[in-house]
Amino acid sequence: EKLEIDTLFASERLDRFVPILAKNGYKECRELVVKNEEQFEKDILPIIDDEIHKQIKEWKRRNPNAQDPFEKFLDQYKLTKYKRGLRNANIESLDDVGDEDLDDELIEEIITEAKITGLAKKKFKRAVKEVQSGKYQPADKESKDKPVVANVDEAKDEMIEDIKPLEISSREELSLKRICTEPDEWKELEKEKENLTRLALLEMTPLLGRFFHKMDKAIKQSQKLLNYSPTLNDEQSKAMSVLMDNVKPKAIEAPKDDDSKGNDDHTNLPDYEQRKSWEEASEVQIYSESKDKWYNGQIIKVDSKNRREIEVKYDLGSHQRTKQVDRYGKEVRDRKAMEGRAIARRIQVDIDVVSGLMNEFQKNATTKRALPMALGVQGSVGAIMVSQSQMRQSVRLAGDILKLKPANLDDKSQPLWDAVDGGVLHILKSFLEMNKISAQYFGYFLRFNSSFQEFISMNAQNKEVSLLVSLEHVQQDITQFGEFREKFEIKLAELTGEATKVIQECVKKHIGEQQFETARQTKAKSKQEYLQKKKVYDQKMTTVLQKIENKRMEKANEQATLAELEFKQEKLEESIKRKQGYIKTYKQEETKLLEINFDAGF
Secondary structure (H helix, E strand, O other), X not given: OOOEHXXXXXHOOOHHHHHHHHHOOOOEHHHXXXXXXXXXXXXXXXXXXXXXXXXXXXXXXXXXXXXXXXXXXHHHOOOHHHHHHHHHOOOOOHHHHOOOOOOHHHHHHHHHHOOOOOOHHHHHHHHHHHHHXXXXXXXXXXHHHOOOOOOHHHHOOOOOOOOOOOXXXXXXXXXXXXXXXXXXXXXXXXXXXXHXXXXXXXXXXXXXXXXXXXXXXXXXXXXXXXXXXXXXXXXXXXXXXXXXXXXXXXXXXXXXXXXXXXXXXXXXXOOHHHHHOOOOOOEEEEEEOOOOEEEEEEEEEEOOOOOOEEEEEEEOOOOEEEEEEXXXXXXXXXXXXXXXXXHHHHHHHHOOHHHHOHHHHOOOHHHHHHHHHHHHHHHXXXXXXXXXXXXXXXXXXXXXXXXXXXXXXXXXXXXXXXXXXXXXXXXXXXXXXXXXXXXXXXXXXXXXXXXXXXXXXXXXXXXXXXXXXXXXXXXXXXXXHHHHHHHHHHHHHHHHHHHHHHHXXXXXXXXXXXXXXXXXXXXXXXXXXXXXXXXXXXXXXXXXXXXXXXXXXXHHHHHXXXXXXXXXXXXXXXXXXXXXXXXXXXXXXXXXXXXXHHHHOO
């Protein structure tokens, strides 16, 4: 609400003094107020005068052969010491000296005002007459208009005119003196500015308050998208569905800066290494033409002869399907990469608060002034949130990398994995640090909203309350936020520095991309060999198990037959025993009958 120096000085044509005063800590007009002219000449004027003379001295150093025509005129007539006095009398150039209106009476007035004394009076009168009559010949036009260039380097800048700084003119000095000693003239302007500032803030602060309130809600909503867990939560799943429903797969283009290779060269794909690393059980997304939708899937088979051909199993909900595709084709994509992209895109949508308030920001010229600030805040929030999203993705990828770590490390791979472990720890530390400082950063938004509401309330209760009082908490929040931003930037620089150290450590241990790629390929080769041998093992095991099952069935059948035979044997033995009993009884009866017949005499 205070009238600033640059505003007032622009209207008084004192613009060139603004940087000089700002350099010495003067920004507001009230800081220039002095008690009297003596204090002005002691405290204010020397600041500007000394700096102007430094600029002139520097100009002369750059242009040692150049001389101002008026200074040359004064030197020639030995009047240099009266230069300031002549300037006070508005005589600042040869044109002023040769003015035809300068008659004897005016010349005497100039002598008096410039305080020229003694023989110098006659010198000045003679000098004026000679200039007016043409006897005095000023420097030629070339030397007058264009200073002599001191060296070859400066000659290269001929097109840029090196103008000599002017000393403080009498008009400028009088205007500056009036501003410093008679502040009542511009205090009305300051009061008017305060009233306009109050009205503008009363219209802007409610809108900015709503903006920060909505931004706080948007940030909290977006934080759900940054949740880290092995499975996606509802918000993350919704974000993924946006990129999965009714989205036609686009052809994967090679980088435009390399036209030397044909379109069939899949090594030019931006995600070539990622696709190349897919193995059985890798998680991907597959596009269904019939459903016009992307589905989460898993690679269940990699062609042993043509590793480009992969078979993906995916779940349609009611049933599962499989599909053979080219790993470098457009119908398949990496699931984790799409997850990160979907979350980042959803965050950008969620935090776009300005679009929802655009009509309010475009209401009038005053509210439009708040739009750049809102867009700046939204942009910074977006950058922070996307950075957090990328760090979340890094944490997930770090987990995948650690799954590749062998149980037993040899001397060659040990340094590699030591560096990888260090990098993973750095990612986790950075993730936690970023979350912490981001929460503090976003916490200021509610504070701003509260301070705006307090400003509105104070002005509603007392329309005469000063802006200094009503904006106290706003100014405190802005000051503290500025200090926090400095710490925020320092912390980001530290995290970047730590990341650089991790990279440097890898370099020191001679671990680069080639070695890591070699280790990765070795791991992939070992895994492939394992899978092939496992496939042979599974086939043989299936054959053996089938033979065992056949033998088991044969044994069961034989045991059943044996049991049946044993049962028959038991029955036969019982039958034989029973029949033997019959035979024995029969023989006994037969013996008795024979004895009866013998006695009867047959």
